[in-house]
Amino acid sequence: MNKESFKSHEDLAVFKLAFNTAMKIFELSKKFPQEEKYALIDQIRRSSRSVCANLAEAWRKRRYKAAFIAKLNDCEAEAAETQVWIKFAVKCDYLDVLQGRELYATYNQVLSGLINMIKNPNKWIIGE
Template sequence: MEKEPIKSHEDLEVYKMAFDVAMKIFELSKKFPVEERYSLTDQIRRSSRSVCANLAEAWRKRRYEAAFVAKLNDSEAEAAETQTWLKFAVKCSYLDVDTGRELYAVYNRVLGILVTIINNPSPWLIKR
């Protein structure tokens, strides 16, 4: 069975994975305490969404390897930041340990894919 060609960033498995986990975080964070609204809740939502936003930007910068890799690095950093916020959410008992581990593991997969692309960007670049 042949895969569909990738036409946009939304076709990337890493994007789909990051988008889905960001939406899950959004739903779960609705239950965080009100006093966290302007700190942990906003931060975890922002960083999880930023993984996707930076992937979208990277996709559009594929003509220029340095710009492409820079945006992928930003996406990688946001994914790692989100993992940190997940740890805080678990430690503060806003998320149960199993849910935290599950979400953290998704970000480990996202990070693995991003690092693979960063280390070998050539196949993804638009040839001039």
Template sequence: MVKELVRKHQDLEIYKMALDMAMQIFELSKKFPVEERYSLTDQIRRSSRSVCANLAEAWRKRRYEAAFVAKLNDCVRGACRRQAEAAETQTWIEFSVKCGYLDVEIGRELYGTYNQILSGLVNMINHSESWLMKH
């Protein structure tokens, strides 16, 4: 990834991937049963969107390494001791497949993409100094 071309969070490949996944999950979850509206459907949509929201907020906080890393950790681990937003989404994907709401192959693809997102976020955390704004 060429960092010098990244001017806003929307330029980050990891953000684009997370946004695409959130939109794909939104479209797929439209077919979930109505009785899942306030449980599985809302949860999978919320967690997938939270990855993008936390990453956008982290990008705005990159003036200070501790704040930047803390917000990236929210993407990975989740705030308030919740599961990681990306990992939580993987759990909801697994439930969706097991309940028969998602095709197994689609579930595998989504799950695998979230593994790539998690890997990218961890890489940003481990190399946070290269993403910071220069004072």
């Protein structure tokens, strides 16, 4: 697909994957202990959602290569942060190991897609 095939950030496979995984984290985190509400629950939900929000912002900054890449870098950082929170959730026995591995692997896929976009920004930049 070329950039003309995409009407919105929501058409991107990496966005769909990040969004669906953030929703999965939301559902799973409902079962975390209440004492984690302002620590782990808020943090893992915030970082997982932030991947999506920053990708939407990056999409709207495609006129400016540096701004586009900067927002994608923010997405990458938030995805990596989410992986850390997943590891904490597993270590604290809030997620079982298999759930943790699945989520972590999914974020590796998200990271791979983001890095591909960062390395090939001209494929996405408009007005060039």
